[in-house]
Amino acid sequence: MQTYFRTQSIGSNKRARTRGMLIDSAIEVFSTKGIEDASINEITAMAGMANGTFYNHFKDKDDVAYASTEAIALEIAKQLNDRMNDLDQGVSRVVVASWSFICIALAARPWGRVLVSQYQRRPVAESSAFEYMRGDIQRAVTQRNLDVTVDWFLLEQIAALMMTALRGMLGGELRTELLARTCENILRLLGMTPLQAKRELARVSRHALLDPNASGVAISSEI
């Protein structure tokens, strides 16, 4: 089981640590059986806790599902943001973010599976993690590299492309070609012609920011 959020809260107080362990366990269970089919008992058992403990930290399954996906999405978004520190071009940021987001979610399979599972339950555009995407697109608009109005509908359509691609790839191995197509599709939705999209992708990849092997997150795991 991956123990990212438990590890993250080492040094925190006991309450936060327990909560972190529960989220780790929830992610593990959710990724195995899907959120819908997971039971609270499985989560606490995986965490080695009494079932009652769950309710000291979460209201119900929806609550922990939301907390888990937010934790994952924010963690990914935060790491992406760090790595894109010196990337000024909004369009490039969109490409790198989309590409890397999927890469990371694929590298950390459980994370990817949970994101997909949760996506099937709720629209995703209002997730706080998606604010990064909105910001990058907005930046590109300001820089006059894109000409779109950024509204919820656009974001939902982009999210749909990303999550569908993620879902499709989770079954098999990482396929760079599909990743590229997804990013190009996003750029097309944003108003670029297919040709422009392909060029932008090529341009960005020259910066080596899209190396699939470099984009994984260090995730502690055991068994």
Added chain:
Amino acid sequence: MQTYFRTQSIGSNKRARTRGMLIDSAIEVFSTKGIEDASINEITAMAGMANGTFYNHFKDKDDVAYASTEAIALEIAKQLNDRMNDLDQGVSRVVVASWSFICIALAARPWGRVLVSQYQRRPVAESSAFEYMRGDIQRAVTQRNLDVTVDWFLLEQIAALMMTALRGMLGGELRTELLARTCENILRLLGMTPLQAKRELARVSRHALLDPNASGVAISSEI
């Protein structure tokens, strides 16, 4: 409750009629509570039957969910196909089909809701109804109006755009603008530039095939 499939099977043998009634009831219940939260008891109760009867016709909820969505999707696709009889251009067929599909699913709310609910559970591209879409795209390719390779990934991305749009619109009223954007996005995925996509949409709409009011299916209902 809408009684489309029950009505449809009038004249058939009793077995088919019972099955049709169960599918009608399932659609009604699914659309109200979502497939996940619906129970077999609710379906049979809605159909005015004993719960045991269900198992004479379906294996389990997945079975009836699949049957219901296939029935809906095929029904819509069939009607579309009829109306596009004299439409030769593959690209136009794609636009009209996408547009009308969503229109119909919005007009017959329960149908739309069930389709969305089922889409959240399974990828949709392999649905037999989607074969029509594959055919139309292929036709456009053959006619040298599009230049794409038609694979499952492309179809899934298109489906994602359509279902996301449908889901977003089901909450509110029909908004022609969102419909148009969705269709343009699909054309963009198929390799058109934004400008070409917009023009194609304008061209097709001149044929009055996209009149939202004209695209409804006759659906018998009671109460």
Added chain:
Amino acid sequence: MQTYFRTQSIGSNKRARTRGMLIDSAIEVFSTKGIEDASINEITAMAGMANGTFYNHFKDKDDVAYASTEAIALEIAKQLNDRMNDLDQGVSRVVVASWSFICIALAARPWGRVLVSQYQRRPVAESSAFEYMRGDIQRAVTQRNLDVTVDWFLLEQIAALMMTALRGMLGGELRTELLARTCENILRLLGMTPLQAKRELARVSRHALLDPNASGVAISSEI
């Protein structure tokens, strides 16, 4: 366990028989642990059924508690009414009914305990069984032997005396003296002087209708 209502429904259809068995079991459990502390599992276990069966017949514990007490109270009231067939005087009927009701509830301990337990949860005056009491008092008023207005408050106060007496006596053995005091107290509430009340009681007892040993109901039981 006493099996009165199960026995009663022999010959009825299966559904009624099962329901009768559940009521019998509920009475048994309620009388042992009190309604508040009884669990649905205990009831179905006592009936030798699956817990799910309970919910085919009752909504929840309140439902079965109400059904049980109504069944008991009506059964007692019905038997009383039969035995008082040739008793014309309303006052006498009140005395005999009060006396016998308590006697029967004491003889069939579980019944008495359940009645007391339920009385602690809800006012009792609106119970359909109490309509008999209202009728007898009304009759006495019509016969000009009592001069009171019969309202819910009066009935509640009378019920309080009866149930309190029943509760007090359930712990120990039957004590004729307490029974007599209770009945006299009821007559006093109804407007009689203590002397009149005592005389009325003496008068009625001459008719041998108050023989404690004669007032039991035949109750089938096993183990």
Added chain:
Amino acid sequence: MQTYFRTQSIGSNKRARTRGMLIDSAIEVFSTKGIEDASINEITAMAGMANGTFYNHFKDKDDVAYASTEAIALEIAKQLNDRMNDLDQGVSRVVVASWSFICIALAARPWGRVLVSQYQRRPVAESSAFEYMRGDIQRAVTQRNLDVTVDWFLLEQIAALMMTALRGMLGGELRTELLARTCENILRLLGMTPLQAKRELARVSRHALLDPNASGVAISSEI
């Protein structure tokens, strides 16, 4: 929340103060949800304390329920006793006490509700508060104004009338007529004729001791 017993223990040591606060909170919760449905967590939360604190002061819910009702009943009885200082006639004391007890319990609704709720769980005659009643009746017997034997059964029957009346009145507004009927009924149980009872009540009320508005206890409250 009323804070009578917390206030009362100001100046005492910390332990007594904490205990007082818990009792105040318990009364508040009990009166809202009934004793049966109240949880220890709710009580400590209402008191702004950790749940563990409860067990430093009480064994369990029964314990705090008993303590709460005894505190309430004794407080009322004590105040009554003070006000009846110069009332020599036992019969009058019984009337004033009964009347005022109900009045106070109605004015301080939470107190009344808790008393009723606890009464439904245990016989009340052995409550130390009821010793006052026993004393007053005994006094009347000694003064040769009543001729009864004062035993637990009599006290229980009187308590039943009082608590039933209280329960009935708690739902609606104060109704002097019902109060009077209750007191008359008590006197009847004590051996008076209806006429004597009515006269006694009239006599006592001339002393203005039964003014409903004058009989309230000063209860500190906040929020």
Added chain:
DNA sequence: GATGAATGAGTATTCATTCAT
């Protein structure tokens, strides 16, 4: 004494599924 996180037994309730009629 106070805290509050953790516990885990207990309970109601749902629901897919079976099967005798």
Added chain:
DNA sequence: AATGAATGAATACTCATTCAT
């Protein structure tokens, strides 16, 4: 084929109680 009573495993959630800090 249809019925519908019975089943019993599964699961969410509560809450009194403990105990280390």
